Amino acid sequence: MDNNSSSPGTFRRRTLLKVIVLGDSGVGKTSLMNQYVYKKFSHQYKATIGADFVTRELQIDDKLVTLQIWDTAGQERFQSLGAAFYRGADCCVLVYDVNVLKSFESLSNWHLEFLKQANPANPETFPFILLGNKVDVDGGHSCAVTEKRAREWCDLKGSLPYFETSAKEDINIDEAFLCVAQAALESGGQPDM
Structure with missing residues (x-):
């Protein structure tokens, strides 16, 4: 008898969830993803060219979920990356800078x-x-968009979940991406064999 504890009955399917992150250049899309996946923050700003992705595995209830988080360039010239890039997305994260109207x-x-x-x-x-x-x-003193205004926008779009975050200080990052994963799962992520 072998000591292999993973009997065929305990095999769990992984679910791959494709998440697209969109927003203007400089709002912190890459920093949010790096903080979430690598727990790192860089003070150097380097514009994303085209698109790139990172992955992170997490467990939600009894499901093993792989979040494939796509980072996009915020510059206008990359805005239309084409349908192929967006196709198959399970969730879209919109990011803005609370200090930049x-x-x-x-x-x-x-x-x-x-x-x-x-x-x-x-x-x-x-x-x-x-x-x-x-x-x-600036300790929140340079905020140009109130939480109330952001929540009103979310309500207009169908009661979207809203989080105020800081990639630098790691504020609400895990909570936001857990919400992303749950929303993506509910929308029907593709089981990955």
């Missing part, structure tokens, strides 16, 4: 662009999550 005002464009490119089966129920990043800046 323009990054908040462009959220509707990012939201629309995603729906246009990804063309989800049920656009009304597709999971979006909003992150207001950089709440640590």
